[in-house]
Amino acid sequence: MYMVYDIGGTFVKYAFVSQTGDVKTSGKFETPYVDALTLIDKMVTVAKDFSDLKGVAISCPGTIDVDSGIIYHGGALTYLHEVNMKEHVSKALHVPVSIENDAKCAALAELWQGSVKDHLNSVVLVIGTGVGGGVIINGSLYRGAHLEAGEASYVMDHYDVETKKATFVGETCSASLTVKAIADVIGLEPQDGEGVFRYLNEGNLEALTIFDRFCHHLAAQIINLQYVLDPEIFAIGGGISVQPLFLDRLRKAIDEILTRNPHHVAKPKLTTCHYRSQSNIYGALYQHLLEYQ
Template sequence: MYFVYDIGGTFIKFALMEQNGTIKMKDKFPTTAKSAEELVRQMVEKWLPYKQEVTGIAVSCPGVVNTETGVIYQGGSLVFMHEKNLAEMLARECHVPVVLQNDAKSAALAELWLGVAKDVDSAAILTLGSGVGGGIIMNGKLQSGFHLMAGEVSFIETSFDTEKLRGKFFGRTGSAVELIKRIATKKNLADKKDGEQVFALINEGDEEALTIFDDYIYRLASQVLNIQYLIDPEIIAIGGGISAQPIVAERLNEAIEEIKAKNPFHAASPKIVSCRFRNDANLYGALYNFFLQKVG
């Protein structure tokens, strides 16, 4: 059995999983730690009741991750994890092998292992959440890049101000959380994070909701085309909570064709699919990463 963590900015999920990916137990707790040491204490507390069954620990976490050393850089929303060796800290407490992977790359690995990228040679996986996570698969393998930042599409600038020398990041313009917030604010919804209510409005054809949604989709479509030109993957898979809504992939494909019709120089024809894994993607990907790092 393997103990798997998915460290997020709001919650930390944990699961007891079999080698084939079967989840035997799953739970979560709020992300409240203010230091690496406190985080490790909380994680070990959840592992303790299962320690006799566990032969390895797999972790999905934010930040730039060196999978060979277990060191995290930047730390994403958990800035206190910068330059901390979480793998070493956990292994010291639990006395089993510990392997780490970036959260977006974990989501990509889930699709490579058991999802829509299982039988393709190349793919780009985009997870639409508070930002935009990315993973690149070439020749059937996840790409890390020289600086471990391959697929970090959140930092792609979608516009640029030459006076301020800064632009808007794709992580902001492609944020599903921001999309939902914009529509919820426009429609005076009480809960500005209620994605179900927002997509009910979109699917019902609410004009104001559709205007904001279409603006989002066109911006996303332009970046999908850029990615297609850059690495020319067989598929581009859309993940994250909103990928469960069929209208996202449908409207994205339509928007790409509309953009191409308006710009005859466009030659790319990206194949857009929805990811198989959503909320549990990082758990599956972290476990698969454990096998890749430990078994080869």
């Protein structure tokens, strides 16, 4: 059995999981914002309550060197920068430990048992606060020379040659920023995603105008990626992907771009990710199995 952690900005979710992905028990605790050792001590304490522990798999924000176990940047958890969590946890529990970036774990989950498992070349995009994900080439996750492959948030959406300023995909294709913008316009609470989609599904013009702008920004980047990587399929994840309207409007945006720009020959194929809130758990486990079996 394996202990798997999904470190998030609000909670650390954990699951005691079999080799085949059967979850025996799960839980969560609030993410501490004190320091790295406080977080690691809490993870170790949780794991010690379980017997027959064969290994620990971790999904974590930041740029992750999976070989050394060193975390760079750490997303919202800035105290994780240059921390070797793999080494700390392994020494405390005396079992093999693996660690991988959270968005790449989502991609690994889809590769292992999800929506791209039957494809050699694919791209998984996780649409949330920003845009993360993973690039699958010849059936394996491609991390890149500097561990940055799949970090779509840093791709420039527009560059002004006069001001030398750019807008980035992490902003223009942010689901959370889009929900907030729509909520502001129609008078809802900033995080009321259900309310926003109620208005969208009812055909509210103001809401759809903002939402379609977001879909077109994302559609343009998907078309760009189709030319650069030429994947068989794109799997779209994140909380917004559970809304049928999202994929419908995204496909419509792609079709409109291709129609208005007839020189295009790319025809991206889209699907939704199979895994939802548990994707990081399954992907982290798969990374562990790849490393140690």
